[in-house]
Structure formats: C-alpha cells, structure tokens
Amino acid sequence: MKVILHVCCGVCAAGAASVLLSENHRVTGYFYNPNIYPESEYYRRLEAAGKTAGHLGFEFIEGPYDPAAWLSNTETLKHEPEGGKRCTICYHVRLQKSYEFMLEKGYDAFTSTLTISPHKSALIINAIGAEIGGDKFMARDFKKKEGFKKATELARNWDLYRQNYCGCIYSLENGQK
Numbered sequence: 752m753k754v755i756l757h758v759c760c761g762v763c764a765a766g767a768a769s770v771l772l773s774e775n776h777r778v779t780g781y782f783y784n785p786n787i788y789p790e791s792e793y794y795r796r797l798e799a800a801g802k803t804a805g806h807l808g809f810e811f812i813e814g815p816y817d818p819a820a821w822l823s824n825t826e827t828l829k830h831e832p833e834g835g836k837r838c839t840i841c842y843h844v845r846l847q848k849s850y851e852f853m854l855e856k857g858y859d860a861f862t863s864t865l866t867i868s869p870h871k872s873a874l875i876i877n878a879i880g881a882e883i884g885g886d887k888f889m890a891r892d893f894k895k896k897e898g899f900k901k902a903t904e905l906a907r908n909w910d911l912y913r914q915n916y917c918g919c920i921y922s923l924e925n926g927q928k
Contacts (some may be wrong), residue, residue, distance in 0.1 A: 753777045754889065755861040757849040758811070759784055759918070761799025761911040763864035766902025767893045768807050771862070779858065780804050783814030783848045785821035786841050788920040793818075799912040806909055814848060822920075829921045834872065837921065842879050850884045860889045867893035867902055870917070 754771055758764045758780040771778050782800050787793040793816060804811035824844055828837035846863060853861040861884060866873040873892035880888035893899075906913055916922045 752860055753858040754779070755849055755853040755856065755858050756780050756809075757845055757861065757863035757865070758782045758800045758803075759845075759864050759868075760796045760914060761801075761803040761909075762902050762906040762913050763867045763893075764800050764803040765807070765905040765909070765911070766867045766898045767862070767864040767891070768803065768809055769901070769905070770891075770893060770898065772807060772809065778809040779856070780809055780811040781814055781849055781852050781861075782811065783845055783852070784918065785815070785817045785844070786825075787816075787918040788818060788923060790816075790818075792914070792918070795912050796914060796918070799906075802909060802911060803905075806905075812852075814852065825919070825921075831921075833870065833917060833922055837919075838871075838917075839875060839879070841919065842876050843883070846876075846880050846883050846888075850880075850887070853884070853887065860884075860887050862889035862891050864893065866891055867898050869894055869899055 754776045756778050768778055825837050831837040849861050865871050865876050877890035
C-alpha cells in the first residue's frame with residue numbers, strides 16, 4: 752500500500768517508518784509542522800527527519816511552513832496544558848494537511864508518527880485521523896511493542912537530533928514535553 756506518513760521529527764519517523772516498511776508499505780514521509788518554534792528548531796527537526804528517510808530509504812517531502820496560520824488557530828488556547836485542547840487542534844491541522852497531500856498524490860492511506868510519543872494520546876490522534884480520512888487513515892499506536900524505545904535506539908545509532916519539548920512556542924515557554 753502507498754502510505755503518506757506525517758512526520759513530526761527524525762526520532763519518531765525512525766520508529767514509525769520502520770514498522771510500515773517492515774509491513775511492505777511504500778512510504779512517503781511528509782514533514783508538515785507549522786507548530787514548531789522557533790524557525791531554527793523547525794530546521795533542526797527537518798534535517799533529522801531527512802536523515803531518517805535516508806537511513807531507511809523512503810521518500811521524504813517537506814510541506815509548507817506557515818507558523819502564523821498555526822498561531823491563529825491556537826493562540827486563544829495558549830494556556831492549555833500539554834495534551835489539552837490546543838494539542839487536539841494542532842493534531843487536526845497537521846493531519847488534515849497530510850490527508851489533503853495524500854489525496855493530491857494519489858496514495859492509498861495516511862498515518863502519523865505522532866502516536867509513537869509516550870506524551871501523546873494515540874486514542875485522540877487516531878480519532879482525529881479517522882474523522883478526517885475515514886478508512887484512508889491507518890490508525891496506529893506506534894509506541895506499542897517498545898516502538899518508542901526502538902526509535903530512540905535508532906536515533907542514538909544514527910546520531911539524530913532529539914528535541915526536549917513538543918515543538919510549539921507554548922510548550923517551550925511552559926517547559927512542557
């Protein structure tokens with residue numbers, strides 16, 4: 752199956768893409784993350800994700816970087832805790848764009864690396880993906896079967912950059928993961 756994998760960072764891509772490739776899917780990584788702040792952090796994560804694609808041998812495409820649009824969708828929720836309403840909107844924005852990209856490119860399905868994080872709810876992410884894409888969304892919990900542990904091992908072996916916050920300005924300011 753031809754799958755668009757929404758990629759949030761190199762570490763998460765290492766774990767999620769490894770699983771999909773082991774299942775014989777044709778994977779294209781789609782880096783769409785207008786939430787990442789500051790811009791220098793965005794490029795560090797983009798570079799690490801590109802390295803992961805190179806190590807695993809899958810196509811990798813950068814989506815548009817438009818932090819102003821992301822901020823306009825989330826600024827009224829800046830005081831929400833990590834995992835709250837702001838994050839739900841953030842997931843929706845990124846998954847919606849990934850779905851549109853999947854349709855544009857004629858792929859069979861889409862999914863996201865976001866579910867590999869121990870700090871994110873796969874239930875919420877999968878529900879949003881299914882709401883957007885119906886049966887075109889591959890609901891996964893990539894953290895299962897030690898997925899996050901395997902991803903961090905690959906990242907260490909490949910000397911990938913590993914961030915210490917979720918990515919948005921609010922998680923950085925609040926010291927949230």
